[in-house]
Amino acid sequence: MLLILAVVTFAFGDMFYTIIKRDFTICPPDENPDDDGNPYCQHGLSYLDMFTQILGQFGYGSFLGHPLLVTLFILMTIFGAVIFLNILIAVVSDSYGKSCDNAARLFGRARILAVAKINALEGIMQPKLLNRGDVPTVRVGKLLFKLLSLAGCVFTLYELTVFFSYIRGEESITTAEVFADIVLILFFCGAVILVLIMIVGWGENLRFPQMRWILNNPIIVWIFWKPMVFLVFLVMGRSTVIKPDETPDVWSTKIKQINKTVTKSVERSEDKLVRIIASLENRLKESEKQRAEEMEMFKSYLASQDPHFKDYEKKRN
Structure with missing residues (x-):
């Protein structure tokens, strides 16, 4: 992203500076550098003005009266602003989607951990003659x-x-x-x-x-x-x-025993849930793979039955 922004800024800045600097009506040789003239008369200010225009501060007053400059300004607006901003929006949207996926995974793991702890506490608070969690x-x-x-x-x-x-x-x-x-x-x-x-x-x-x-x-x-x-x-x-x-120190021993029991119960519940989730993910991957293979077989069947569909697939590829 930054490389594209730098290339666009320097490229269009140099083009505008080269064309405007040769026009003595816009940039007179005896112009005072401290006066507020056309920013493209100076090499460094041309990059700064181009950078601000790419970011959205458009101003076409510096390009009026010169057809080539107007054409370059339109090209810069289309390429440097519209396309670049669309790329930026796409990158930000993709990052936002990844952040949402990460947040969903973290929230799901937190819910799984909470369920595991609740199940472990229920097992402790409601003891049975035989512990169902044992082998x-x-x-x-x-x-x-x-x-x-x-x-x-x-x-x-x-x-x-x-x-x-x-x-x-x-x-x-x-x-x-x-x-x-x-x-x-x-x-x-x-x-x-x-x-x-x-x-x-x-x-x-x-x-x-x-x-x-x-x-x-x-x-x-x-x-x-x-x-x-x-x-x-x-x-x-x-x-x-x-x-x-x-x-x-009776309570210390009791608390240690409770913590030990809770930790073991939570680990057993987490391992069980992780195994279940892993098996479900494997099943989903297998089903998606099988569905893709079935789609390919269906496309091959359609291509063999209908020649127009085969030509359409060739055009798409």
């Missing part, structure tokens, strides 16, 4: 792990029940046996609570909120949780799990 083998593994854990807890309850019935048949009970019975009772309660946790859920994975009281009632807290915490303290040799100068 089938992973889902089967999760189900088998839950079933085996439930079977292990039930078997533990059965063995503890048999052991308690055996202890009741003994007549003499020592202090060690009493302590062992207390520990076994705690393990028995723990197995029961694990079964309830697997059925009801825990924390964010709670499946039945109305059954929360089963795990959070005072009886279970004082019979199981408090004694178990006391035994853990004894084993660890600490008076408390957290020292006075330690602060539990």
